[in-house]
Amino acid sequence: MVMSMTGFGRAVKQTSGCIIQVEIKTVNHRYREYHLKIPQQLSNTEMALRNRLGKYFNRGRVEVSVKMTGQLPARKELHIDWDLLDSYDHFIQEIKKKYSVPGDAVISDYLRIQDAVEVVESGDRAEELSTVLISAADEAAEQVLRMRHAEGIALSNEIHSYIDELEERVLKVKEQAPAVLKKYTDRLKNKLSELMQDHIDESRLLAEAAIFADKADISEEAARLHSHIAQFREALHASGPTGRKMDFIIQEMNREVNTIGSKGNDSFIANLAVDMKVLLEKLREQVQNIE
Missing domain, CATH: 1.20.140 (Butyryl-CoA Dehydrogenase, subunit A; domain 3)
Known part of the structure; x- marks a missing residue:
């Protein structure tokens, strides 16, 4: 089946706080040639994107424009210093034995221990961004193929x-x-x-x-x-x-x-x-x- 080398596709994907738009334009060329415009914060996804596009296009000039708006909110993670809590618990048990102190420690007591339990922000969302970008590229590439097929x-x-x-x-x-x-x-x-x-x-x-x-x-x-x-x-x-x-x-x-x-x-x-x-x-x- 004859396939034209001319086509266009556009897709927009959204993740929490961030929108990624991918536009793909293909024109005739003797060989396969990529021209990618990717934001700096997504530059580490370029090789993965090239490999993905290779599954769709065998020949032609492939121009890809990626735009990203917004920012991903930092991911919050709970960090627990179990060694510190173990030491605290051991200390409490020793005090109870040595001084015959009645009563038991409750969970809130452990949570108040400084540096034992804390919420931290993780700024690394590269994997999530890459997944969204590839998904948008897939959708745009499928549109290009449909247009190339019709023109073919x-x-x-x-x-x-x-x-x-x-x-x-x-x-x-x-x-x-x-x-x-x-x-x-x-x-x-x-x-x-x-x-x-x-x-x-x-x-x-x-x-x-x-x-x-x-x-x-x-x-x-x-x-x-x-x-x-x-x-x-x-x-x-x-x-x-x-x-x-x-x-x-x-x-x-x-x-x-x-x-x-x-x-x-x-x-x-x-x-x-x-x-x-x-x-x-x-x-x-x-x-x-x-x-």
Whole structure:
């Protein structure tokens, strides 16, 4: 299935006191290239973000803009010095034994011990921020894929029409090739007849015709063009990235068309070659956008 390299996605995720927005834009590029804009407080998530994006995009320029507003409230944690409490409890028990003090210590007594129980703030929320960022990136990337898929369908339809037209021109070339050879042979025969006063040297005529046939035979080029067209159609329906392969096939088809134009020695063939080059250029322009 053809996938375009052009797409856009945007997602916003919120965590306590903080909003993270991720925008992803992709455009065509020969390889996969990342351009990330990430706030300083999220810079440690860049590698994780790149790895995540690699699961969605195989080719193209991927531009990612991350914005964060607000601040995460500090996380409060309860720290208890159990060793200190154990020592305090041991001290109380010793006092009760030594001085025969009645009564038991209650929990509130332990909580009032200085430095034994305290509430501290933890400013490290990197893991939570990374989770929110990756979640937003996933959602934005999915939107991009949907857009790339929809555009890929439109590209595929247009490419199909161009390749069908190209194949029609190739068939016309093959149909015209024998007539071009006969036309040249007749012209050669008439010329020799004038020069030799109707005493035609058949062996010379055949030799000249054979030389021309060898130089002007475009059947091999037409056959290779048909083969390239078949390969192109296969690539068009293949799964995964196929844009670079199709671009290479277009280059090979263009080479065959140039040869046909130079060997054909016929205005009709020449016009067909021009038409085919125009179609190949249109194909190339569309293929540049395929992943």
